[in-house]
Amino acid sequence: xxxxxRTQDTHCSIAQAAAVVGDWWSLLIVREVARGHRRFDELxxxxxxxxxxxxxxLRHLVDHGVLTREPYQTGPVRHEYVLTDAGWAxxxxxxxxxxxxxxxxxxxxxxxxxxxxxxxxxxxVHALLSTRLPWPLTLPVTLAAGxxxxxxxxxGAALTAEESPRGATVTQKSLSGVATAQESLPGAxxAQESLPGAxxAQESLPGAxxAQEALPGVAxxxxxxxxxxxxxxxxxxxxxxxxxxxxxxxxxxxxxxxPATVIFVYPATxxxxxxxxxxxxxxxxxxxxLENRLFRxxxxxxxxxxxxVHGVSTQRPDEQAAFATAxxxxxxxxxxxxxxxxxxxxxxxxxxxxxxxxxxxxLVVDRHRVVRHTIFPVLDIPKAVxxxxxxxxxxxxxx
Numbered sequence: 313x314x315x316x317x318r319t320q321d322t323h324c325s326i327a328q329a330a331a332v333v334g335d336w337w338s339l340l341i342v343r344e345v346a347r348g349h350r351r352f353d354e355l356x357x358x359x360x361x362x363x364x365x366x367x368x369x370l371r372h373l374v375d376h377g378v379l380t381r382e383p384y385q386t387g388p389v390r391h392e393y394v395l396t397d398a399g400w401a402x403x404x405x406x407x408x409x410x411x412x413x414x415x416x417x418x419x420x421x422x423x424x425x426x427x428x429x430x431x432x433x434x435x436x437v438h439a440l441l442s443t444r445l446p447w448p449l450t451l452p453v454t455l456a457a458g459x460x461x462x463x464x465x466x467x468g469a470a471l472t473a474e475e476s477p478r479g480a481t482v483t484q485k486s487l488s489g490v491a492t493a494q495e496s497l498p499g500a501x502x503a504q505e506s507l508p509g510a511x512x513a514q515e516s517l518p519g520a521x522x523a524q525e526a527l528p529g530v531a532x533x534x535x536x537x538x539x540x541x542x543x544x545x546x547x548x549x550x551x552x553x554x555x556x557x558x559x560x561x562x563x564x565x566x567x568x569x570x571p572a573t574v575i576f577v578y579p580a581t582x583x584x585x586x587x588x589x590x591x592x593x594x595x596x597x598x599x600x601x602l603e604n605r606l607f608r609x610x611x612x613x614x615x616x617x618x619x620x621v622h623g624v625s626t627q628r629p630d631e632q633a634a635f636a637t638a639x640x641x642x643x644x645x646x647x648x649x650x651x652x653x654x655x656x657x658x659x660x661x662x663x664x665x666x667x668x669x670x671x672x673x674x675l676v677v678d679r680h681r682v683v684r685h686t687i688f689p690v691l692d693i694p695k696a697v698x699x700x701x702x703x704x705x706x707x708x709x710x711x
Contacts, residue, residue, distance in 0.1 A: 332376045333402060337361060337369045342378065342395070342402055346655040348446025350392035351384070378402070403655035404668070411661045411668060425579055425662050425671055426596030427689045433660040437673055437688040445567055445681045446656050451624070451646040453564040454632040562629070566646055566653060568620030571708035572684075573677045574700045577624040577648075577659060578603055579669035584634040585627075588665030596672060597664065599693050600625070603672070604641060606697045611642045617705040624648050626669055660688075676703050679711065 321327030344358050373379040378399040381391040418432045427433040578600040621643040632645040660671040676685035685703045690696045
């Protein structure tokens with residue numbers, strides 16, 4: 313039940329906030345609206361709450377400026393609930409609570425940028441399979457720099473000890489000007505090799521998704537949900553014209569208007585700001601520059617199949633812009649510094665350098681915004697890049 317503010321707490325902002333969103337159901341409603349469940353019946357189904365309690369909590373959140381009602385149809389008029397600026401400002405609170413619980417309640421208290429492949433964080437990421445990302449889902453963006461001309465010639469060149477995964481060595485083999493990883497983490501398959509059991513996209517049967525063997529941290533690909541009707545659903549893609557308008561404002565939809573979008577999320581690169589002390593000792597933290605370089609160097613292959621590649625981190629846009637310029641990154645880098653993307657997908661995080669960082673993960677999303685493949689935790693970066701290429705090109709071929 314929503315509590316009234318006590319007289320003695322009038323000047324306490326913590327108590328003021330708790331009076332608005334401290335109730336169990338109020339927080340979970342904010343969580344679900346951030347995930348894209350904006351309509352009454354959707355919230356009812358996701359939360360398993362009574363209609364009476366949901367109606368009361370929604371009215372409470374609207375009255376306090378956390379949510380607003382917007383019509384989505386006429387005759388009869390029906391409304392959906394949308395987060396206001398004040399509501400979106402709560403997403404860092406939600407992710408901070410999630411991060412605390414992942415580490416101290418669900419975990420053993422240790423700091424890690426990786427995850428147990430059988431743990432709750434992995435379960436949350438893999439549960440995204442066959443779900444549709446909210447539309448629109450726009451973030452501040454740094455567009456491709458310098459036409460994608462790399463200033464470094466090798467994925468592993470000039471990596472500091474903090475940036476390189478422990479024990480990883482990467483050398484270059486030139487293939488028509490494209491650098492590929494020859495060596496990687498122990499047990500890794502070279503990036504230019506196909507995954508065990510993977511069927512090349514051009515050999516797949518019509519309607520089939522490339523087959524693969526189960527790998528640690530990898531959820532098997534599922535076909536898109538059948539029976540999806542676009543006639544009565546919200547738009548799935550932001551059109552080129554809409555993206556151009558958003559781009560002028562420095563924002564883009566994280567899902568491209570393309571047959572498939574590979575979204576790789578990563579903790580942070582070491583340019584221009586130095587990485588926090590001890591970064592290399594945090595499991596799963598190092599390797600972000602390497603990952604960007606590997607995607608950069610495979611970009612011609614992604615582009616040849618019409619596949620978009622998007623990188624996401626919690627770094628500021630100016631930091632991402634400096635990195636993109638220095639490395640000749642040919643794809644957009646999105647800033648989730650406000651943790652809206654993390655909240656929409658409930659992505660795992662860890663805290664380093666007094667900031668929340670996204671744990672490394674890869675999602676392959678189709679044109680209808682349906683998540684078709686997930687890789688989490690990413691235990692082998694070169695293999696994960698190769699795997700995402702195989703899966704995404706297969707989905708693109710099946711358009």
